[in-house]
Amino acid sequence: SFDSLEARLKMSNSSFKDYKRILKAAASSVLIIYSLVLFGWTGIGAAWSMNGSGDFASTTPIYFAWEYNPDLIRGNEAILPWAGPEQVECSKVSQNPFASWGLFGRTVNSSPGVSGMCQNRTWFYGPVTHLITAPLMFLNSYSQYFRIWLCACYLFLGIIFVIWYRLLILDNGLHSYFVFSVYAAIWLNFFPLYEALLTRVIEIFEFFLITVSFYWLTKRKKDIASGVAMGLAVMTKFLPFIFIPYFALKKKYRALGAAVAVIVVLVVTTEVVLGWSNNYTFSLAKPLGGSW
Numbered sequence: 001s002f003d004s005l006e007a008r009l010k011m012s013n014s015s016f017k018d019y020k021r022i023l024k025a026a027a028s029s030v031l032i033i034y035s036l037v038l039f040g041w042t043g044i045g046a047a048w049s050m051n052g053s054g055d056f057a058s059t060t061p062i063y064f065a066w067e068y069n070p071d072l073i074r075g076n077e078a079i080l081p082w083a084g085p086e087q088v089e090c091s092k093v094s095q096n097p098f099a100s101w102g103l104f105g106r107t108v109n110s111s112p113g114v115s116g117m118c119q120n121r122t123w124f125y126g127p128v129t130h131l132i133t134a135p136l137m138f139l140n141s142y143s144q145y146f147r148i149w150l151c152a153c154y155l156f157l158g159i160i161f162v163i164w165y166r167l168l169i170l171d172n173g174l175h176s177y178f179v180f181s182v183y184a185a186i187w188l189n190f191f192p193l194y195e196a197l198l199t200r201v202i203e204i205f206e207f208f209l210i211t212v213s214f215y216w217l218t219k220r221k222k223d224i225a226s227g228v229a230m231g232l233a234v235m236t237k238f239l240p241f242i243f244i245p246y247f248a249l250k251k252k253y254r255a256l257g258a259a260v261a262v263i264v265v266l267v268v269t270t271e272v273v274l275g276w277s278n279n280y281t282f283s284l285a286k287p288l289g290g291s292w
Contacts, residue, residue, distance in 0.1 A: 029181070032181045042194045053146075060130060064137060072138075126234070127273075131273065150197065156207075159212070160211050227261075235267075
């Protein structure tokens, strides 16, 4: 009869929806499992086995270690080519034909595997990571130094992951197991993320500060806290300075004032502790062979 046919069609449609739901859940689970395995193998296993990198060393007071704790550097084959004795013994002028140019006010070193720096106490980027990682300079080995910062990077990434899921998914009512699996897969299959973890690049911490700043500004209405975080981000790598005018445009004057105050305090502190004349980033803005 027509009624029984209609009932069977409804049952078939219901069964199809059940199968679709099961397949969707299964696909989501496979996606999450694969992503977690990849993260465990590369983001944890491979990253943990690394002993050092030039990218990380450039954001830490590595050259100061030669004066205060030289054992931190000695014996680490991963970091010696980047911050070995030839890098801090500036009296040794390389035979590199360009050395006489005084490239950007620095002596060029042509030793194999050396990045080109030969300036005692040279530091790179902004001062924030140099200042907060300075206590680690007194550890027994650079490998410990490297792994402690890796754990900090995991914490930063976890907070970033949660905040952006809330901003993009939860606050827009889009949460589901499938959506979460896709979101996690995008994060955990983004290979520049693994490069960042392997080398502990400064951008992880920088992105963390920017994320926290805008989260506090837009969701928590904590303008001063937002400004403090953005000020720290600016003095981590300078590039986030482009967000400072945003506070003014949005008339977030408390956030703007807090950011500027943090920047001023760090500028003064850095001059006392690290010395702006030793900053390689600023040396690039000087005339060729110029001096401060």
